[in-house]
Amino acid sequence: MFxxxxxxxxxxxxxxxxxxxxxxxxxxxxxxxxxxKYDRLPYSIRVLLESAVRNCDEFHVTKKDVETILDWNDxxxxxxxxxxxxxxxxxxxxxxxxxxxxxxAMRDAVKxxxxxxxxxxxxxxxxxxxxxxxxxxxxxxxxEPPKSRCDNTIRWDHPCRSDSLKKxxxxxFERNKERFKFLKWGASTLRNMIIVxxxxxxxxxxxxxxxxRVVFTKDGVCFPDSVVGTDSHTTMINGLGIVxxxxxxxxxxxxxxxxxxxxxxxxxxGYKISGKIGPYATSTDIVLTITKHLRSVGVVGKFVExxxxxxxxxxVADRATISNMCPEYGATVGFFALDRIGVDYLRQxxxxxxxIAVIEAYLKAAGLFRNYSNDxxxxxxxxxxxxxxETVVSSVSGPKRPQDRVPxxxxxxxxxxxxxxKVGFKGFGLPSDKLNTQVPFxxxxxEYVLRHGSTVIAAITSCTNTSNPSVMLGAGLLxxxxxxxxxxxxPYVKTSLSPGSGVVTYYLEESGVVPALNQxxxxxxxxxxxxxxxxxxxxPDVIVEAIEKGDLVxxxxxxxxxxxxxxxxxxTRANYLASPLLVVAYALAGRVDIDFKTEPLGYNPEGKxxxxxxxxxxxxxxxxxxxxxxIPAMFQEVYEKIQKGNHQWxxxxxxxxxxxxxxxxxxxxxxxxxxxxxxKEIPPVKPIVNAKVLLMxxxxxxxxxxxxxxxxxxxxxxxxFLQLKGVVPRDFNSYGARRGNDAIMTxxxxxNVRLVNKLVSNPGxxxxxxxxxxxxxxxxxxxxxKADNIPLIVIAGKDYGCGSSRDWAxxxxxxxxxxxxxxxxxxxxxxxxxxxMGIVPLQFLDGQTAASLxxxxxxxxxxxxxxxxxxxxxxSVIVDSGKTFDAILRxxxxxxxxxxxxxxxxxxxxxKMLD
Numbered sequence: 001m002f003x004x005x006x007x008x009x010x011x012x013x014x015x016x017x018x019x020x021x022x023x024x025x026x027x028x029x030x031x032x033x034x035x036x037k038y039d040r041l042p043y044s045i046r047v048l049l050e051s052a053v054r055n056c057d058e059f060h061v062t063k064k065d066v067e068t069i070l071d072w073n074d075x076x077x078x079x080x081x082x083x084x085x086x087x088x089x090x091x092x093x094x095x096x097x098x099x100x101x102x103x104x105a106m107r108d109a110v111k112x113x114x115x116x117x118x119x120x121x122x123x124x125x126x127x128x129x130x131x132x133x134x135x136x137x138x139x140x141x142x143x144e145p146p147k148s149r150c151d152n153t154i155r156w157d158h159p160c161r162s163d164s165l166k167k168x169x170x171x172x173f174e175r176n177k178e179r180f181k182f183l184k185w186g187a188s189t190l191r192n193m194i195i196v197x198x199x200x201x202x203x204x205x206x207x208x209x210x211x212x213r214v215v216f217t218k219d220g221v222c223f224p225d226s227v228v229g230t231d232s233h234t235t236m237i238n239g240l241g242i243v244x245x246x247x248x249x250x251x252x253x254x255x256x257x258x259x260x261x262x263x264x265x266x267x268x269x270g271y272k273i274s275g276k277i278g279p280y281a282t283s284t285d286i287v288l289t290i291t292k293h294l295r296s297v298g299v300v301g302k303f304v305e306x307x308x309x310x311x312x313x314x315x316v317a318d319r320a321t322i323s324n325m326c327p328e329y330g331a332t333v334g335f336f337a338l339d340r341i342g343v344d345y346l347r348q349x350x351x352x353x354x355x356i357a358v359i360e361a362y363l364k365a366a367g368l369f370r371n372y373s374n375d376x377x378x379x380x381x382x383x384x385x386x387x388x389x390e391t392v393v394s395s396v397s398g399p400k401r402p403q404d405r406v407p408x409x410x411x412x413x414x415x416x417x418x419x420x421x422k423v424g425f426k427g428f429g430l431p432s433d434k435l436n437t438q439v440p441f442x443x444x445x446x447e448y449v450l451r452h453g454s455t456v457i458a459a460i461t462s463c464t465n466t467s468n469p470s471v472m473l474g475a476g477l478l479x480x481x482x483x484x485x486x487x488x489x490x491p492y493v494k495t496s497l498s499p500g501s502g503v504v505t506y507y508l509e510e511s512g513v514v515p516a517l518n519q520x521x522x523x524x525x526x527x528x529x530x531x532x533x534x535x536x537x538x539x540p541d542v543i544v545e546a547i548e549k550g551d552l553v554x555x556x557x558x559x560x561x562x563x564x565x566x567x568x569x570x571x572t573r574a575n576y577l578a579s580p581l582l583v584v585a586y587a588l589a590g591r592v593d594i595d596f597k598t599e600p601l602g603y604n605p606e607g608k609x610x611x612x613x614x615x616x617x618x619x620x621x622x623x624x625x626x627x628x629x630x631i632p633a634m635f636q637e638v639y640e641k642i643q644k645g646n647h648q649w650x651x652x653x654x655x656x657x658x659x660x661x662x663x664x665x666x667x668x669x670x671x672x673x674x675x676x677x678x679x680k681e682i683p684p685v686k687p688i689v690n691a692k693v694l695l696m697x698x699x700x701x702x703x704x705x706x707x708x709x710x711x712x713x714x715x716x717x718x719x720x721f722l723q724l725k726g727v728v729p730r731d732f733n734s735y736g737a738r739r740g741n742d743a744i745m746t747x748x749x750x751x752n753v754r755l756v757n758k759l760v761s762n763p764g765x766x767x768x769x770x771x772x773x774x775x776x777x778x779x780x781x782x783x784x785x786k787a788d789n790i791p792l793i794v795i796a797g798k799d800y801g802c803g804s805s806r807d808w809a810x811x812x813x814x815x816x817x818x819x820x821x822x823x824x825x826x827x828x829x830x831x832x833x834x835x836x837m838g839i840v841p842l843q844f845l846d847g848q849t850a851a852s853l854x855x856x857x858x859x860x861x862x863x864x865x866x867x868x869x870x871x872x873x874x875x876s877v878i879v880d881s882g883k884t885f886d887a888i889l890r891x892x893x894x895x896x897x898x899x900x901x902x903x904x905x906x907x908x909x910x911x912k913m914l915d
Contacts, residue, residue, distance in 0.1 A: 801830025
């Protein structure tokens with residue numbers, strides 16, 4: 001990480017001093033490069049510029065990068081790549097475990113090669129929050145229904161919130177003990193890294209409330225906080241004036257090791273907000289409105305920057321809600337520059353007053369502080385779109401995508417249309433004679449009826465909303481009024497509340513709404529992502545059987561950020577995103593096809609109809625409760641002990657050792673073989689000869705097709721491996737939970753059932769082993785080739801590796817023995833990740849494809865590489881059929897060539913440490 005300028009630093013002339021509380025501090029005043037250009041730059045681009053200036057070394061970051069960013073107004077449409085060095089990295093446990101595994105393996109390698117293993121630590125500050133492992137196995141409403149067929153180890157019982165919470169946490173530790181022991185070892189030995197134990201909250205909410213620095217000061221030099229994270233919703237931190245977004249694991253590890261990441265200088269869409277929020281609208285309604293709007297505008301690959309006087313109507317929590325759903329509206333970031341409201345939030349969350357003074361003074365001096373009421377501060381944007389907050393109405397989104405917003409007053413009709421629409425994002429394709437299907441069932445000795453539209457899951461979940469006191473307290477007040485009015489929730493509805501931090505519990509209890517939430521079933525079931533990421537836990541058999549018997553379109557309603565079909569629960573075909581208040585409302589109603597204006601939520605004991613309007617709290621009422629009960633002392637009490645962990649964490653016994661004591665019997669954590677053949681010397685680049693095609697793929701093969709994800713199929717190579725290790729199917733867990741074991745992840749690479757491989761006739765994780773002519777699992781074929789010392793390649797079409805950046809989409813192919821990919825085009829980040837794992841990305845010449853060249857995929861290939869490779873040079877590919885064709889070597893920079901020569905970025909950095 002940057003440690004102050006050297007005498008020959010390219011931009012020493014920009015170095016200036018400012019004073020805070022009598023202390024002299026320094027910063028790079030980038031405005032002095034060109035005041036006219038700087039003042040026109042969007043605030044988010046100014047952060048990229050400062051990073052480039054401060055980190056300019058003429059290798060990783062060059063003067064050309066600085067000039068390109070400064071000339072953003074002229075260059076933004078040219079898709080020019082720049083290097084960016086974030087200030088820190090944030091990880092969640094699913095993606096963080098592989099990173100810590102790699103650091104542990106690097107220590108072993110350094111020791112073997114004669115170096116000091118304690119030099120292997122994150123160079124850039126890194127924070128890891130354990131939040132993806134807990135699920136809603138126990139919920140606060142159920143009284144011992146039958147075992148679920150989804151998990152033979154689980155039963156539910158009621159009696160109170162703390163009981164469900166404890167049982168879920170106990171199961172979390174039972175399932176993840178090996179992973180947690182490993183992470184605890186990492187917390188004890190890795191310097192420059194904070195690991196926040198399970199049970200503390202959700203990574204993005206903990207980042208917002210506690211981890212975010214906003215401004216760093218190192219060696220007396222101030223610079224902006226910026227972050228990349230191994231979760232797409234890292235963008236939530238944009239609401240606090242911090243530029244940040246989600247990346248893949250390989251990119252995150254690169255930054256942790258002090259490297260830059262490559263990115264296209266983005267267009268910046270200015271989103272102007274005006275007006276005031278209506279008395280019945282919530283921040284969730286605002287973000288669902290913005291998500292639909294920006295999806296229609298088209299902002300993929302772009303920054304969105306919010307401005308206008310209406311921004312001052314939004315709290316930092318409101319802004320963070322909007323920034324959190326940035327991936328859903330498709331942008332890279334959704335940025336709010338810090339202003340006075342942001343400074344007030346820092347005070348509210350108990351940040352150090354002296355640090356707050358430095359933050360405010362530096363941002364003002366650097367031209368990064370915002371007054372949203374002063375349009376003279378508005379920069380130039382690529383395009384401007386607008387929203388009047390007064391037009392925002394109560395809304396949900398669904399049934400299958402976050403951008404499909406539905407005003408609540410149209411929900412009944414919209415759901416009815418979805419039932420009969422042809423199958424698609426807004427349709428289930430039901431025939432007319434099936435629309436009125438009803439299935440009776442017995443639950444807890446009482447008969448109920450399920451039908452299309454029945455609510456079976458209602459979850460207040462996700463940092464998207466649980467970070468926002470206004471909607472959480474709003475849900476609590478609505479619950480309190482509902483209980484006072486005599487309303488209740490059907491006992492079979494799986495209700496849950498999973499806050500993103502302990503602060504939420506604190507202010508809900510202080511405001512007096514917890515008893516009502518508990519009575520309606522919204523007791524606290526855990527601190528983590530839970531239902532939002534699909535950890536909703538199983539439904540009782542009687543519910544599943546009724547749904548399947550009637551082929552019912554039953555529903556979940558959740559305050560999360562994604563609702564793709566199958567994500568929340570396999571038996572909820574319709575899934576709606578909603579504010580916590582509406583989650584409670586739809587739970588009370590028991591169905592989503594309700595017109596709240598004309599139909600009551602239910603009836604009180606005297607038979608009086610109770611409508612939603614009768615119990616809905618006004619925004620002013622909510623804010624008054626928030627003002628009284630959300631105070632700095634809460635944040636202080638929760639976060640001063642956050643790294644201490646709970647009883648289960650503290651009882652984990654970990655050997656104190658600089659080197660991790662790998663356990664041969666572990667099926668969760670194993671030493672990866674990335675460094676087994678590594679030498680101190682950089683080996684020469686050699687041609688790839690006699691290579692066979694492992695997979696012959698078409699266009700738009702995504703990282704989801706490549707990377708292991710989801711549950712482990714019982715017929716897969718990974719399942720066979722686990723069974724040989726004595727693991728029974730119910731304990732397989734998921735690929736995500738086993739990311740620390742390369743043997744399982746390699747077996748799950750290209751294991752997607754929807755993979756279309758032209759070497760075989762049917763979709764699925766199969767390929768043709770060409771020497772034998774047998775169709776095999778992809779892993780088994782790769783092993784057969786490896787036994788014969790045959791290198792492998794992949795041939796693909798356009799946009800190879802599109803989708804979310806996933807580290808195992810590059811690590812897995814590397815371990816399968818794939819040496820090169822030849823594609824028509826690449827998703828930018830995946831191409832970079834391939835290089836990071838030592839795989840050669842080749843690109844067909846314009847106008848050429850595998851089909852036009854007559855390639856069948858059954859040939860042998862030789863790729864003419866030599867020790868003098870250059871960025872984007874043309875290389876010859878020789879096919880044993882007699883064909884020869886040229887391809888572009890997609891190493892685009894000298895840095896990427898340096899990575900490849902070393903065998904990937906991890907070996908590159910390891911040799912640096914040895915030097």
